[in-house]
Each structure stands twice: as C-alpha cells, then as structure tokens.
Amino acid sequence: MLTYIVRRLLQLFIVLFGVSIITFVMLYVIPGDPARMLAGKNATEEKIQEIRVQKGLDKPIYIQYGKWLGGVLQGDLGESYYLQQSVGSMIVENAPNTIQLALAAVLIELLGVPLGIYSALRQYSFWDTTLTTAALIVWGIPVFVLGVFMQWFFGLKLDQWLGVDIFPLTGAGDNVLWVIPASWESLMSLVLPAVTLGVIEVAYISYMQRASMLEVIRSDYIRTARAKGLAERKVVGKHALKNAVIPVMTIAGIDLGALLGGAILTETVFARPGIGLMIYEAIGRRDAPVIAGGVLFATVVYVFANLFVDLGYAAVDPRIRLEE
Amino acid sequence: MASDEHDRGREPVTGLTEVEGAAAGAAVAAAPAAAPKVLSPWSDTWRRLKKNKLALIGLGIIAVFIVVGIVQVIAYPLTDGRGLTPYDPNAENYSLSPTGHGSSPSLSHPMGTDYLGRDILSRALVATRISLLVGVIAVAIGLIIGLILGPISGYYGGFVDTVIMRLADIFFAYPYILFVLLIMTVLGPGFVNVFLAIGILGWASFARIVRGQVLSVKSMEYVEAARAQGASDLRIIFRHVLPNSMAPVYVTIAMSVGGAIVTEAAMSFLGIGVQPPNASWGKMISDYLNYLFAGSWWMVLFPSVLLTVTVFGFISFGNGLRDATDPRLKE
Numbered sequence: 001m002l003t004y005i006v007r008r009l010l011q012l013f014i015v016l017f018g019v020s021i022i023t024f025v026m027l028y029v030i031p032g033d034p035a036r037m038l039a040g041k042n043a044t045e046e047k048i049q050e051i052r053v054q055k056g057l058d059k060p061i062y063i064q065y066g067k068w069l070g071g072v073l074q075g076d077l078g079e080s081y082y083l084q085q086s087v088g089s090m091i092v093e094n095a096p097n098t099i100q101l102a103l104a105a106v107l108i109e110l111l112g113v114p115l116g117i118y119s120a121l122r123q124y125s126f127w128d129t130t131l132t133t134a135a136l137i138v139w140g141i142p143v144f145v146l147g148v149f150m151q152w153f154f155g156l157k158l159d160q161w162l163g164v165d166i167f168p169l170t171g172a173g174d175n176v177l178w179v180i181p182a183s184w185e186s187l188m189s190l191v192l193p194a195v196t197l198g199v200i201e202v203a204y205i206s207y208m209q210r211a212s213m214l215e216v217i218r219s220d221y222i223r224t225a226r227a228k229g230l231a232e233r234k235v236v237g238k239h240a241l242k243n244a245v246i247p248v249m250t251i252a253g254i255d256l257g258a259l260l261g262g263a264i265l266t267e268t269v270f271a272r273p274g275i276g277l278m279i280y281e282a283i284g285r286r287d288a289p290v291i292a293g294g295v296l297f298a299t300v301v302y303v304f305a306n307l308f309v310d311l312g313y314a315a316v317d318p319r320i321r322l323e324e
Numbered sequence: 325m326a327s328d329e330h331d332r333g334r335e336p337v338t339g340l341t342e343v344e345g346a347a348a349g350a351a352v353a354a355a356p357a358a359a360p361k362v363l364s365p366w367s368d369t370w371r372r373l374k375k376n377k378l379a380l381i382g383l384g385i386i387a388v389f390i391v392v393g394i395v396q397v398i399a400y401p402l403t404d405g406r407g408l409t410p411y412d413p414n415a416e417n418y419s420l421s422p423t424g425h426g427s428s429p430s431l432s433h434p435m436g437t438d439y440l441g442r443d444i445l446s447r448a449l450v451a452t453r454i455s456l457l458v459g460v461i462a463v464a465i466g467l468i469i470g471l472i473l474g475p476i477s478g479y480y481g482g483f484v485d486t487v488i489m490r491l492a493d494i495f496f497a498y499p500y501i502l503f504v505l506l507i508m509t510v511l512g513p514g515f516v517n518v519f520l521a522i523g524i525l526g527w528a529s530f531a532r533i534v535r536g537q538v539l540s541v542k543s544m545e546y547v548e549a550a551r552a553q554g555a556s557d558l559r560i561i562f563r564h565v566l567p568n569s570m571a572p573v574y575v576t577i578a579m580s581v582g583g584a585i586v587t588e589a590a591m592s593f594l595g596i597g598v599q600p601p602n603a604s605w606g607k608m609i610s611d612y613l614n615y616l617f618a619g620s621w622w623m624v625l626f627p628s629v630l631l632t633v634t635v636f637g638f639i640s641f642g643n644g645l646r647d648a649t650d651p652r653l654k655e
Contacts, residue, residue, distance in 0.1 A: 152616050
C-alpha cells in the first residue's frame with residue numbers, strides 16, 4: 001500500500017512537471033511580446049526593455065521556468081502582469097466560488113445513482129426506456145448550450161411571467177465559511193450554474209449506474225444469492241448495491257476533482273467569478289503568470305482527486321489490489 | 325464525455341484502467357474462440373446492435389449528418405462558399421428583419437431569419453460542413469498518432485512504453501478545455517487550427533486503449549505462432565495484433581467524433597474557433613445570444629438543437645456499439 005502511494009506520488013510529480021513545462025512552452029510561443037503589451041501603446045523602446053528585464057522576460061525560457069519552479073516550490077506562484085496581485089491570492093480569492101459550484105453540481109449529479117439503479121432493476125420497462133433515452137439526450141447537450149437556455153428561461157422568462165426576480169442571470173454572491181452562500185441571493189445565484197452542470201452529469205451518472213448495476217446483477221454471486229432463496233430485496237440491497245454503486249462513486253469523485261479546477265464554460269456563460277473564469281480572462285489578456293498558476297492549480301486538484309479516488313476504491317472494495 | 329467541461333473520452337471509468345482494460349481486452353480476444361456457432365465478429369456485433377433501438381436511432385442521425393455534411397463539403401468550393409442550401413446563407417435581406425431582430429419561423433423560412441435577414445436553416449446547413457470536418461479530421465489526427473504510439477508502447481514495453489504512457493498521463497491530467505484554449509491561443513483563431521488543437525489532444529486515449537489491447541493479445545498463441553514463422557514485428561502488430569483489438573477503438577472513435585464536434589462548438593462559442601463568414605453551430609449560438617435575450621429565440625434554438633441531436637447520435641451509437649462488442653454482456 002505504502003509503496004503504491006509512493007509510486008503514485010512520484011508519477012504524479014512527473015505529470016505535474018510535464019504539465020507545467022507544456023504550459024510554459026505554450027505561453028512562450030504565444031504570438032506577441034508581453035513586455036510591449038505591458039508597457040502600453042506609446043512606450044519607448046527603453047521602457048519596454050526595462051520592463052522586459054524587470055519581469056525576467058529577457059532571459060531564455062529554461063531560466064524563466066527554473067525561476068518560476070523555484071518560486072512554486074516555496075509556495076510563490078508569481079504575480080499577475082496586469083492586476084497588482086499575487087497569483088496565489090487570486091486563486092484563494094476565486095477558489096471558494098468554484099468549490100461551491102463543484103460541490104453543488106456533484107451533489108446534484110448523485111441523483112443519477114437512484115435513477116440508474118431503478119432503470120437497471122426494471123430493465124426494458126417503460127420507465128427504463130424513458131430514463132435511458134432522456135439520459136442519452138441530456139448527455140448530448142453541450143454545457144454552454146444548456147447554460148444559455150437555463151439563463152434565458154429561469155433567469156429571464158420566469159421572472160417576466162412571475163414579475164419577481166428569482167434567479168440572477170450572472171455573477172456570484174458572498175459566502176460565509178468559504179463555501180456557504182451568505183444570503184438568499186447568493187444561494188440563488190448558485191442554482192442555475194450548479195443545475196446546468198449537475199443535470200448533464202445526472203444523465204451520465206444514471207447511464208453508468210444502470211450499466212454497472214446490470215453487470216452486477218448478472219454476476220455469479222448474485223445468482224448464488226438468489227439460488228439460496230434470499231429475498232430479492234436482500235439480494236439487491238445487501239449484495240448487489242454496494243458493488244454496483246462503488247464504481248459510479250469513483251466517477252463522481254473524479255468529476256469533483258475536474259470541476260474543482262474550474263468549470264470554464266459554465267463560469268463564462270454565467271459570468272461567475274471562479275478559477276475557470278479567472279484563467280479564461282487571463283488567457284484573453286495573455287497574463288502568463290496567472291495562466292501558469294491557474295493551470296497548475298487545476299491539475300494538482302485533479303490528479304490528487306484521482307489518487308484519493310483510487311485509494312478510496314481500494315479501501316472499500318477488497319477485490320481491488322493496488323500493486324500495479 | 326458527458327459535459328464538455330472535461331472530456332469523458334479521456335477519463336477512466338475506474339481509476340484503475342490498466343488492470344480493467346487488460347481484462348476486458350483479454351475477454352474480447354477470447355470471445356470468438358468461445359462462441360459455439362462460428363459468426364464473424366462483425367455479423368455478431370450487428371446482430372446485437374440491431375436490438376438496441378437507441379443505437380439504431382443514433383446510427384440514423386449519424387447517417388443523415390454525414391450525408392448532409394458531405395453534400396456541403398462538396399458544394400462549398402463549387403458554389404463559392406454558398407453551399408447547397410435553399411437560400412444564400414450569407415445574403416442579407418433587411419425586409420426579412422424589419423426591426424433588426426429577424427423574423428420568426430415561417431413556411432418559407434422554417435427556422436426563421438437572423439438579425440440581418442439571413443435564413444437560419446441555410447446557415448445551419450452550411451455549418452454542418454465544419455462539424456463534419458472537425459469530427460473527421462480532428463479524430464483522424466488523434467487516431468493516427470494513437471495507432472502508431474499505442475502499439476509501439478504495448479508491443480515493445482520497457483523504456484519506450486514508460487515514456488509514451490507518462491506522456492499520455494500528462495495529456496490526461498491537463499484540464500481539457502484549458503488545453504484546447506491555450507493551443508488555440510498559440511495557433512490563432514480559425515477552423516483549421518481548431519481541427520489541429522483537438523486532434524493533437526486526441527491521441528492519448530487511442531494510444532492507451534490500443535496499448536492495453538496489444539498487451540492482452542501479444543502473448544496469445546496465434547501471435548506466438550506468427551512470431552515462430554518469422555513474421556516481422558511490424559507485420560505482427562498491424563496484421564495480427566491490431567485487427568483483433570479494434571472494437572474498443574471503434575467505440576472511442578464514435579465518442580470522440582461527438583466530443584470533437586462539441587469542442588469546436590465551444591471554441592467557436594468562445595469566439596476563438598471558426599471565424600466569419602464561415603458558419604458553425606457554436607458560432608451561430610454565440611452570435612445570436614443577445615437576440616435570444618431580446619426575444620428572438622429561434623436564432624439560438626435551432627443551431628443548439630442540431631448540435632445536441634448530432635452529439636446525441638454519436639453518444640447513442642457509441643454506447644450501443646460498446647454494449648454490442650462487450651463480451652461480458654453476451655447472452
């Protein structure tokens with residue numbers, strides 16, 4: 001177990017190293033001279049050169065990378081080119097909204113578990129067909145399309161019909177204790193983006209849960225349990241459920257990891273402050289330190305979520321061995 | 325892939341793909357031998373696929389999409405960019421948009437017209453061209469790289485395998501939409517660059533799948549027999565190993581085409597994909613967004629529906645194909 005964790009951590013650092021190098025190379029070859037952009041339109045060549053030296057942009061890429069990596073290892077992600085703020089503090093500022101959104105979306109997507117189990121237990125019934133068809137259709141809706149229509153319908157039309165403003169179109173509210181909406185308005189501003197992400201994931205999760213449950217109830221040990229004369233309720237509840245749900249939980253865990261790194265499209269559609277929008281705007285401004293730091297943050301969260309999911313899987317399912 | 329926020333095609337169902345992939349692969353390879361009646365793998369797959377109505381609907385949608393797309397791809401150069409459509413997709417006609425908000429669907433314009441009086445149906449039809457091209461070209465790029473690196477990795481193992489698979493790990497861990505966005509920023513906007521960006525990122529899933537398959541079949545007797553007869557490595561890989569390990573690859577192709585179409589739409593929606601005058605469903609959605617909120621719902625609705633239906637087609641068929649080729653689901 002310990003050797004496994006050590007090996008995974010080692011692999012993980014190779015991955016993070018690779019991701020940061022790829023990011024750095026991309027930022028380096030993006031057309032345009034950051035020093036010139038920073039200096040403004042009417043800057044003199046001397047001024048541009050001064051900024052170039054000041055930001056270390058005159059050095060070759062491997063020196064710049066080395067300097068950045070040295071900073072990262074000491075917990076310093078550098079400073080934004082445009083906002084007089086450190087990248088670390090920008091992440092700390094934006095993370096709560098993203099964490100809140102990710103948690104809410106994953107909570108919603110877990111509704112797919114009972115739906116999928118119900119479908120599987122009544123395979124080929126009317127409700128199974130309906131649910132499965134609906135799941136595949138919803139799964140096919142691009143998240144930005146759903147977001148746009150949620151905004152239009154619940155943010156705009158509903159308000160016009162009812163005459164009261166329930167869901168704000170964009171933005172996010174204040175939080176207490178980092179991730180808990182501090183007010184009714186704040187909670188309402190979370191609903192549309194969370195449901196947008198969550199509904200699509202519900203479709204996916206329920207489809208996967210159905211498949212997983214179908215596989216389990218066809219397995220030999222379930223046949224044995226039935227042959228022993230166990231009540232169907234016990235067969236399903238005690239023997240099948242756990243093994244069918246665990247693999248789907250790992251999907252939810254990985255989703256959480258991915259969403260914690262920022263849901264770029266959803267956050268952009270809803271103009272909702274968060275890690276995704278922060279990186280998206282930084283890309284628009286060519287704000288290299290923010291992009292590099294943001295990508296690193298998102299990747300770290302994702303790969304560690306994956307690691308925890310694998311460890312958790314092994315912990316609850318003794319059939320899984322973690323040797324390789 | 326479920327939501328386009330992160331690409332499902334690249335995501336292992338459990339964290340432990342290698343073990344599972346190999347086991348499933350072994351089962352795939354073993355299946356033909358175990359079948360009592362000799363059926364070719366394809367007729368068997370088709371027999372099982374036929375029973376799955378959703379998969380058939382998906383196949384029908386894909387067929388229509390491909391036919392319409394090919395017609396537009398061929399018509400585009402012949403008609404000087406107009407495409408084969410009821411109206412000129414770029415012809416502005418202000419009498420059809422008297423208040424600057426287009427006109428709602430009617431018999432002559434079943435999907436309505438946009439703020440410049442352009443026919444939405446015609447624009448949506450030409451846009452099929454971009455979606456078909458991105459689906460084919462982007463996935464082909466990823467597939468070709470994956471089909472070269474995957475077998476090398478699985479067949480030779482050792483150091484080469486480690487390097488290729490760690491590289492794949494890096495590509496899997498990199499946040500997908502961010503990766504595409506950054507590559508697009510490097511390459512600059514434009515639809516060819518979207519194909520490239522999506523294509524470059526697609527190889528890792530193909531390489532990983534093929535590698536797993538190669539691992540599971542390479543020690544099988546028929547491969548050893550080929551080796552004993554003095555067949556070269558290349559011949560063994562491409563003549564004996566690959567043909568017997570393609571089923572999961574076909575599933576991934578179907579899912580990836582759907583994914584590529586959504587990603588192109590997302591990039592065009594964000595404004596860095598397809599540039600005017602080229603029409604793309606994602607670009608139409610973003611161009612008409614303000615008009616949706618001003619009350620002209622048809623401009624955004626129809627491209628959205630076409631996009632969703634097309635993606636549904638690929639997901640539905642891909643899932644059906646997966647079930648039909650999964651030996652564990654055999655009766």
